[in-house]
Amino acid sequence: MAGMSSRTSQLVAVLMGGPSSEREVSLSSGHECAKALRLAGYEVAEIDAGADLAERLAALKPDVVFNALHGRWGEDGCVQGLLEWLRIPYTHSGVLASALAMDKTRAKTAYKAAGLPVVESLLAAKADVMARHVLPAPYVVKPNNEGSSVGVYIVTDGANAPPQLSEAMPETVMVETYAPGRELTCSVMGEGALCVTEIVTSGWYDYAAKYTVGGSRHVCPADLPAEITEACRDYALRAHRALGCRGVSRTDFRWDEARGLEGLVLLETNTQPGMTPTSLAPEQAAVFGHDFPALCRWMVEDASCDR
Numbered sequence: 001m002a003g004m005s006s007r008t009s010q011l012v013a014v015l016m017g018g019p020s021s022e023r024e025v026s027l028s029s030g031h032e033c034a035k036a037l038r039l040a041g042y043e044v045a046e047i048d049a050g051a052d053l054a055e056r057l058a059a060l061k062p063d064v065v066f067n068a069l070h071g072r073w074g075e076d077g078c079v080q081g082l083l084e085w086l087r088i089p090y091t092h093s094g095v096l097a098s099a100l101a102m103d104k105t106r107a108k109t110a111y112k113a114a115g116l117p118v119v120e121s122l123l124a125a126k127a128d129v130m131a132r133h134v135l136p137a138p139y140v141v142k143p144n145n146e147g148s149s150v151g152v153y154i155v156t157d158g159a160n161a162p163p164q165l166s167e168a169m170p171e172t173v174m175v176e177t178y179a180p181g182r183e184l185t186c187s188v189m190g191e192g193a194l195c196v197t198e199i200v201t202s203g204w205y206d207y208a209a210k211y212t213v214g215g216s217r218h219v220c221p222a223d224l225p226a227e228i229t230e231a232c233r234d235y236a237l238r239a240h241r242a243l244g245c246r247g248v249s250r251t252d253f254r255w256d257e258a259r260g261l262e263g264l265v266l267l268e269t270n271t272q273p274g275m276t277p278t279s280l281a282p283e284q285a286a287v288f289g290h291d292f293p294a295l296c297r298w299m300v301e302d303a304s305c306d307r
Helices: 023-039 053-060 078-086 095-102 104-113 126-131 207-211 226-243 257-263 280-287 292-302
Strands: 011-016 043-048 064-067 121-125 139-142 153-155 172-177 182-189 192-200 217-219 248-255 264-270
Touching: 011 023, 011 053, 023 043, 023 292, 043 053, 053 078, 064 078, 064 292, 078 095, 095 104, 095 226, 095 264, 104 121, 104 226, 104 264, 121 126, 126 172, 182 226, 182 280, 192 226, 192 280, 226 248, 226 257, 226 264, 248 280, 257 264, 280 292
Parallel strands: 011 043, 011 064
Antiparallel strands: 121 172, 139 153, 139 172, 182 192, 182 248, 192 217, 248 264
C-alpha cells in the first residue's frame, strides 16, 4: 500500500462526526470501527472531522485514513480530494465515484448507461413541487444529494395536494416515481457482491427506522427466489463498477414480487455504508466469513489514492 511509514504498527486515523446531517450516525460508525481496528492490531487515532482536518492530519501523519464520515463533505468527494492532496491512502471510493454516487440524478444517468433498471425521475424547483404534482402520484420528493433518507417526502396515490416542503429542503429537489415492494440491499466488497438482505419495517424505511433500536429487522440472507438474489448481486456489482467505486459499497433496491424480475428496480448506491457490527454491509460480510475486525482490516489494506 502506497504511503506506509516505518512504524512497526500502522497508524490509522478514523474520521467521524463532521458537519453533515448524518453526524450522529457517523460518530457511531467511527467509534465501532476504531474499536474493531484496535482488535485487528492497529494503532488508532479517532478524529472528529472539522475545518482544521488538514492541519490535524498533517501533524498526525497517519499511514491510512479510515473514512467513517457520512453525508455531505465526508461522502461527496470533498474529504476524498483533501486526502488525495495530502497523499494519504484512504478507504472507500475516490473523488469522482463519491461525488457521482452522492448526486442522485447523475448516478441514475450512469445506471441507465450500464443498462440497470431505475424509476422515472426529474429535478424540479422546490416552489413548483409545492404548487402542483410534477409527476403522477405516487411519487417521492428528496434532496438530490443527501443520504440516510434525510428530507424524504412520499406523496401517496390519490393525494389531493402536493407536498409542503420544509425550509431546510434545497431550492432544487429530485422527484421520482414511487417504487412499491420489498426493501432489499446488497453490498459489494472489492470485486465481488456479497449476499442480499431484506429490510423489514412496520412502515417506510425512513431515518428513524434505520437508526432507532427496533426500527427495522434485517433478514440476512434474504428469503428470495434465486433469480432475484442473483439479479440483485449482479446489479449491485454493475452499479459499483458504473460509478467507479472501490472498497465497500451498498446498493439498495425495491422489488415488487408480483411483477417478478421486471419488478426489481435500483434505488441508489451508498459509497460509505453504515459501519457498526449490526449495520447492513458488515452483516453481509459476516455471512461471507469476514467478522467485523476482519472487514475493517480488509478495508485498511484496500485503502489507496488515485484509484
